[in-house]
Amino acid sequence: MANLPDEQFIEKVSDGVELTEPAHAPSDLKARVYSALMRRQAETGPLSSLTESKTQGHPLCVFERLVEIAPVGGPAKSLNICRVCHARVLAEHFENAPIYWDGCPYVQFKKS
Ligand SMILES: [Zn+2]
DSSP, rough: OOOHHHHHHHHHHHTTOOOOOOOOHOOOOOOOHHHHHHHHHHSSOOOOOOHHHHTTTOOOOHHHHHHHHSSOOGGGGSGGGGGGHHHHHHHHHTTOOOOTTOOOOOHHHHHO
């Protein structure tokens, strides 16, 4: 097969490949990747405020909603509140963690 042109080589190899359902990443892996990305994003500057996130159509976690209405300054409203959310801890350690509150990204990972 080493002397076959690329297209023929690919066809030959793909003949032996059995198509199956697309693989889904485990929810705990998605949670850890999301946490790492959020940490990196926060290192480069403030995150979008909760109000901006909501305006852009992203649902807020129950803990984010509490901070949104709390009498705290602007910087607190641009923190990754879900960093301290119980959902993060559970989602990073368990596949399909038993978390159910709306709006939290860690809960969303269970669904897809
Ligand atoms: Zn959350």
